[in-house]
Amino acid sequence: MSAQGSDVILQRMMSLHPKIIDLTLDRVWRLLDALGHPERALPPVIHAAGTNGKGSTLAMIRAGYEGAGKSVHAYTSPHLARFHERIRVAGKLISEDALSAVLDECWTANGGESITYFEITTCAAFLAFARTPADVTLMETGLGGRLDATNVFEKPALTVITPISLDHQQFLGETLAEIAGEKAGILKRGVPCVVGPQPDEAMEVIEARAARLGAPLLAHGQHWHAWEERGRLVFQDETGLMDLPLPNLPGAHQIENAGAALAALRHLGLGEAAYEAAVTRAEWPARMQRLREGPLVEMAPDIELWLDGGHNPAAGEALAKHLATLPDRPTHLICGMLNTKDVTGYLRPLAARAQSLTAVSIPGEANTLPAEETAGIAASVGLSTGTAASVAEALAQIVAKAPAARVLICGSLYLAGHVLRENG
Template sequence: MTLHPKVIDLSLGRMERILTALGNPERKLPPSVLIAGTNGKGSTQAMIRAGLEAEGLKVHAYTSPHLARFHERITVASETIGEDFLAEMLAECEAANGGAPITYFEITTAAAFLAYSRVPADFAVIEVGLGGRLDATNVISPDVCVITPVSRDHEQYLGNTIAAIAGEKAGILRPGVPAAIAPQVAEAEEVILATADRLGTPLRVGNRDWQIWEEHGRAAYQDGDGLIDLPLPRLIGAHQVVNAGTAITALKLLGRGNPERALTDAVWPARLQHLRRGPLVDLAGRAELWLDGGHNPAAGIALAEAVTRLSPRPLHLICGMLSTKDVEGYLRPLAGVAQSLHAVSIPGETATLPAAATAAAAARAGFSEVVRAEDVASAIRAITASAPDARILICGSLYLAGGVLRENG
């Protein structure tokens, strides 16, 4: 297979070409939801899927990147795609592509759409890979669009202002297709509203058409239809309450799904995930081991708030990040809640930030105790040697999180 020389090259031409050669499988999807945004896409997708599956419905789901195994990206009729079926779909896509240049994400997205066209399901919930307007997923005809909170990330591809990034995310909107919009900062909301007005897209906007808030240990969702009393989401943090509101709004636009089960049944690995078994957990002894893949400043703020909801324990971070990220911006809000940071490089990632650079950024961000570690296991040993009852949070990158999940079995 001849992959495109650029890992990321935002364009729809190659995708349209291969899908035409495959007989346009993207046109054979069941009713679908297309989700863009900077933070919360995966969690919102997980909640929408859980709400639909609670009614016994079968759901195709597409997400990226994967953590431990590629197969995680493609859920077919509520089951992770099997090895043989995946190989068959990729082989068909490679043959249809005919040796023309194509990116990794494009051909794997085509394989997912081909798989979905072959297996019946009730709904498809598709997560945008990067941006929206020129993303490979933006070839489907969704029944509902979703935009989760927009903030700075991937600026080298999407632009260096919130308005520019929001414009790329708003590129998924369609004339006449309803959209659930999470609460946004003013610059993002202005662009999204203007795009929708130009296209004739009916919107349900957070903090305008719907609200969600916490009250007495529960969540309350309210829109023009009334008030719904709900449990707090299984996923931890104030940001997950917002994601829950966006998911409920999307389900209401679809006209299907159980809002309560959307919150209580959703599972999304590496989003403040408590690791409870495995060799790294055994290595930690009495210490708790947690994992989070957030990697931009908004994720740092959300994570710093979320850890305050856990029972009191001294918090120590193990952090590895990519060189393309705003490391100080991510770490700054965490400096106030953690006692130390052990910096690691991400194994096998050419774009990893060296541990020394992460450590230097942590010191500038306000961490008083910063240590360089050879790897995650070494960092766990060092932390538990002096703080055996610590809460250890491994964070900074989905790629680091994936490596931890593989290492931990």
């Protein structure tokens, strides 16, 4: 089957519901019933929710399992370049033939009923996983947790809640407590939960729900700690101390994500090979990713080029902290964002670390914030700004005035995906 096969089916699936996001589990349960409940046939599930860091944390858990010789199913979203990235079957990205087959089966079983794109494609992932043996299934929520399409497991092996901050308020609630209530919806009776660093307001909600369900918590700052010391990662829990290399995923925030991954792997008894592999072998594109080849690099060979898909205030703070640790070099931003995001909150911490921001609109995205509006907001937080018609044009403008600068392309995973596709 041609590579076009799954693209055609996916495009058709976009028409099954008028909204991209419509949080409920009713449609998912209906389709899973029609499919014979493939979610019940999956290997043990580790289910992760959170505002920031859940993808990186699951990437490290996956690297740990694979370092211990285990096979892993993994479901993540959104994809960057191709939909296939969302579904990793026993360690490998799903093949085009397999993806087209499970999508087609879900389309037929759904019978034209109303269902969102994320819901029906999540069911397709369950089908693919149920038919291939593996040792564990890693499952990332799409949005929230309580009503997320992935929240269909009665007894996962473990749940994980990474740091919670304000994002997607139009769906999850206006306060940290409300958002935490949605994220904590993945907690299950008697199932342990690894909890990353949280604001007090969020932690109180998680602890209250865990107490009601009898779900043991393995919480940062209480049951485990992770920190950098002398260029190493030190992890400590009630079992003892581990001295490991720093995470290969850059950024100080990855220390805490690594801590959550190590807490999960240690609780599940994976062993020493898994712990080191978790921090040294994890791969997670568009999270402070250094671009070293491709057309963009070729047009600016003396530029230090980075790509990041973070898009909320907490991500902006994490990026600013990481930029502060890099060798001194003028830093310029190329930024495109969605109109649903807190652009001011994202850009404010970055203003102290960048010499300029060139705003772009995100190609092909209906909800892109126009470049002129992004530039206006950037100017309001103190950044020198300009606009460009494309990332390549923005880079050319920067190279003309600062040929040996550091350039960070940032603001959206959708922009990051576009850059990765265009840059090969």
